[in-house]
Amino acid sequence: MSNEQQSIQKIAVVGPESTGKSTMAMYLSKELNTICVPEYARYYCQHLNRRYTLQDEVNMFYGQVALEEAIISTEPKIIVCDTTILTVKIWCDYLFTQTPKEVTSEITNRKYDFYLLMDIDLAWQDDPLRDFPNEREYFLQIWKKELEELGANYQVINGQGNDRLKHGLDAVKTHLHIK
Numbered sequence: 001m002s003n004e005q006q007s008i009q010k011i012a013v014v015g016p017e018s019t020g021k022s023t024m025a026m027y028l029s030k031e032l033n034t035i036c037v038p039e040y041a042r043y044y045c046q047h048l049n050r051r052y053t054l055q056d057e058v059n060m061f062y063g064q065v066a067l068e069e070a071i072i073s074t075e076p077k078i079i080v081c082d083t084t085i086l087t088v089k090i091w092c093d094y095l096f097t098q099t100p101k102e103v104t105s106e107i108t109n110r111k112y113d114f115y116l117l118m119d120i121d122l123a124w125q126d127d128p129l130r131d132f133p134n135e136r137e138y139f140l141q142i143w144k145k146e147l148e149e150l151g152a153n154y155q156v157i158n159g160q161g162n163d164r165l166k167h168g169l170d171a172v173k174t175h176l177h178i179k
Contacts, residue, residue: 009078010111011172014086014147015118016139024116024157024168025082031169035071037081040064041088054096061088061103065110078176085110086150090142107150114175115154116168117143122160 013025022039029036040063045052052060064085071079086107092099120136147154155171157164173179 008072008076009113009176010081011078011175012081012084012112012115013118013168014083014115015143016120016136018122018136019118019120020122020164021118022082024118024165025080027165028116028168028172029080032078032080032172034076034078034080035074037064037068037071037079039083039087040067041083054092054098054100057088057092057096058100058103061085061100061106064088065106068110081112084112086146090139090146094139094142113153114172115147115152116171117147117154117156119156119158121158122164 011028013021013028015021022042025036025038041060044056044060044063048056064083064087068079068081085103088103089099089107092103117140120140144156153175157168157171159167
């Protein structure tokens with residue numbers, strides 16, 4: 001990674017299912033005039049037509065890393081990531097009681113400057129790619145635990161509609177020292 005790539009500010013939007021991560025990530029990228037790294041798992045699972053396996057999680061891990069690296073290679077000043085590979089660890093631990101070493105090793109190496117942890121105060125939106133409508137409180141606590149174990153700089157974002165988007169943008173602007 002070049003020195004210019006190391007100076008890229010990486011903002012990650014994370015959290016349980018159906019909390020507005022993609023909406024927030026796209027909004028932030030537009031408002032900050034930058035690029036959004038999409039969630040690779042959505043593309044991967046869209047036509048899977050079966051329950052995903054541990055190998056599928058590993059494949060999603062590699063896909064997310066590749067998407068992020070491709071965008072980083074363009075050397076923008078800021079990137080907004082619609083989730084991170086930490087999602088793969090959370091799902092692997094929950095579904096398979098283990099996370100492959102290549103995932104856990106990369107999590108400690110792949111740093112983000114600031115995380116927006118999306119709160120569960122939005123109504124659940126059904127989607128064929130979402131699985132656990134009754135487990136959002138559990139997953140929110142897992143996200144907090146994982147971020148704290150990483151020593152991550154994060155803020156929980158709540159609110160409805162435009163207020164939620166404004167809270168996220170304000171948090172990022174404060175972090176980046178943008179007026």
